[in-house]
Amino acid sequence: MEFMTPDRAGSPFAGTIRRYQPGDEAAIARIYRSAIHELACADYTREQCEAWSGRGTNPDGWRERCERKRPLVNEVEGRVAGFMELDPDGHIDCTFVDPVYAGKGVMSALMEAVKAEAGGLGVDRLHAEVSITALPFFKRHGFTVLRENLVNIRGVELTNFIMECWLREPPAAGQRTDAIAL
Numbered sequence: 364m365e366f367m368t369p370d371r372a373g374s375p376f377a378g379t380i381r382r383y384q385p386g387d388e389a390a391i392a393r394i395y396r397s398a399i400h401e402l403a404c405a406d407y408t409r410e411q412c413e414a415w416s417g418r419g420t421n422p423d424g425w426r427e428r429c430e431r432k433r434p435l436v437n438e439v440e441g442r443v444a445g446f447m448e449l450d451p452d453g454h455i456d457c458t459f460v461d462p463v464y465a466g467k468g469v470m471s472a473l474m475e476a477v478k479a480e481a482g483g484l485g486v487d488r489l490h491a492e493v494s495i496t497a498l499p500f501f502k503r504h505g506f507t508v509l510r511e512n513l514v515n516i517r518g519v520e521l522t523n524f525i526m527e528c529w530l531r532e533p534p535a536a537g538q539r540t541d542a543i544a545l
């Protein structure tokens with residue numbers, strides 16, 4: 364899947380959306396850590412960033428996770444520039460860009476691809492636990508906040524937001540069922 368989008372300078376900027384391939388794990392692990400420590404660090408303390416990124420230091424763990432989650436990646440200039448995980452129930456899990464490519468539309472292209480994939484899977488509703496840093500990005504892509512959320516990672520508390528985005532007409536107020544995960 365090819366896409367073209369202008370960067371902040373207005374010059375052409377190309378990337379390719381593709382499925383994760385074995386061998387991508389090292390880039391994905393590096394992006395996970397650097398996105399937290401170079402981008403999310405604007406909104407979270409060093410202690411919070413260490414706790415958050417500490418979950419992703421084991422290469423074997425990333426290989427196993429990637430085989431299981433099969434994320435979509437956006438490849439730019441021959442390297443993985445960002446990745447996004449979609450679970451079959453519409454849950455968007457990891458969403459991280461290489462800081463070198465931040466603000467260039469890399470993740471917007473991935474979000475469009477994930478929405479298309481979700482639609483193809485018959486998913487009605489996307490949902491995610493969204494960091495403070497990613498809140499404007501998800502809002503821009505049609506997500507709304509359901510509630511603020513407090514997570515505890517190895518004794519360190521972090522605030523994020525439970526958000527959702529309907530891919531079809533949402534149910535009327537009062538008609539939501541327990542089947543909808545919050």
Ligand SMILES: CC(C)(COP(=O)(O)OP(=O)(O)OC[C@H]1O[C@@H](n2cnc3c(N)ncnc32)[C@H](O)[C@@H]1OP(=O)(O)O)[C@@H](O)C(=O)NCCC(=O)NCCS
Binds near residue numbers: 465
């Ligand atoms: C949130 C995150 C994934 C966004 O990735 P990104 O690739 O920078 O996102 P995009 O470039 O597609 O869009 C982000 C911004 O760039 C703008 N943008 C999008 N396409 C653009 C383009 N072609 N040219 C210029 N700007 C563009 C968007 O309008 C948006 O602007 P905003 O700051 O006013 O909201 C990234 O910041 C990140 O990894 N953050 C740290 C980790 C994190 O918190 N992850 C989420 C966990 S829930």
